[in-house]
Amino acid sequence: MENFFNGKKILFIAPAFFGYEREIKKRLEELGAHVDYHDDRPSTSAWSKFAIRVMPRTQQQAIHRYFSVLLDGNHGNYDFVFIIKMECMPADILQALRDKNAKAKFIYYSYDSVKNNGNFRQSVGQFDSAFTFDDQDAQTIPGIRLRPLFFLNEYRDLPRTDIGYNVTFIGTAHSDRYALVKKISAALPPNGKPNFFFLFIPSVVIYRLKKLFVPAFFKSKISEFSFTPMNKAQVMEAIAKSNVILDFQHPNQIGLTMRTIEMVGARKKLITTNQNVRKYDFYRPENIAVIDRETPQIDPAFLTTPYVDLPAALYDKYSIDGWLRDVFSVAP
Structure with a gap:
């Protein structure tokens, strides 16, 4: 190429x-x-x-x-x-x-x-x-x-470090994400490790408007949110230290999020609300748990069983190089 x-x-x-x-x-x-x-x-x-x-x-x-x-x-x-x-x-x-x-x-x-x-x-x-x-x-x-989208090479090369977090979510608090994080936090079985939920809102003004007008935020606390985004290095460090990553697609979309594909590269287990992920060639129930948005239930066994490696060709396909190869129609 x-x-x-x-x-x-x-x-x-x-x-x-x-x-x-x-x-x-x-x-x-x-x-x-x-x-x-x-x-x-x-x-x-x-x-x-x-x-x-x-x-x-x-x-x-x-x-x-x-x-x-x-x-x-x-x-x-x-x-x-x-x-x-x-x-x-x-x-x-x-x-x-x-x-x-x-x-x-x-x-x-x-x-x-x-x-x-x-x-x-x-x-x-x-x-x-x-x-x-x-x-x-x-x-x-x-x-x-x-x-589908791609993962950066840095996700493929994440260091294998000691696991410090059980389940991690990192993302912007748009649509119903805050409510989902609260539901899933309550549904997660304890396993001796803390969970890490990072909800970003662009400004305090936006938060205060949400708290006034969005029902899901009525009982929220300002301390539950960050108004400064994590940089790429911080995101990758948190993912490297996490056992399972939590991700929600926007309720008006069915396409797979960037985070979903990044977890292919990082070889990390994923909990997602996107039912559509089952159609994709990298889907393995051992690696990806699909939950319902309204009544999320998480099998405790999913949090303790190991990640199952995929064929090498799939990691290549979903890399940024694989994405560029397809989008620019580069001959094999």
Whole structure:
């Protein structure tokens, strides 16, 4: 695969998503590509993100100005134009990019369900290849193929350390996650080791609004949340020290979360609410416990039995290199 990317010029447009856009760029450059990265949004401020999703018409001028500058600086010499999610890019800018880069292959990937991204739906036919993490979208939308997410090489190389935590959850306290953590905390049988639950909220103001208006938060305590996210090194250290990882997909999504795939690479057992995981080739009941969102029940034996190794080909498939190989259609 190194020879495939060597010297290739890639225009990479993606929203900032927990640093994964930087990791993708870094790995492509390690493989020999020259990558120009641009955020898919004109601003990463909390207000801008909110307005783009809730009041998109108020942001149209700013979005068009932002992408017009990007287009003006484009010299039409890319081998690939790689776009993730496409939450903001106007259809006419995408068409103009195609016109300028007539020899480039246009590739699309989404880590969100298409139903949550109306901006992309009108532009499906503009891409030479398109992929999604959502198997339902892959089955119902012509031209989009299923390709689950990936794990970074650091997860594959996690140190084998003494287990300090029984069950660990690390994530943003959106949707029903706080309520789920409380339910599962109560359902977990004791085994002599502490559990570690890290619930992130972007600001104290957002927490106070949730406490006022979201029933699940009415009895919550501010001490149960963090307003500073864990960095990648901290997340990996916590996972390395954990016996089992807990993960919840957004209730409006069926695609597998990044955390689910990361646990494949880390060789860690997983408890998840995503019933859909049973369809995937890496699923083993010894490694993954699927629980009900409403009445979660956890078999105590799952917490004490060992992880079962998978075939080597599956670890390769779900690595970042395997993901890039599929998304860029690199011949074996």
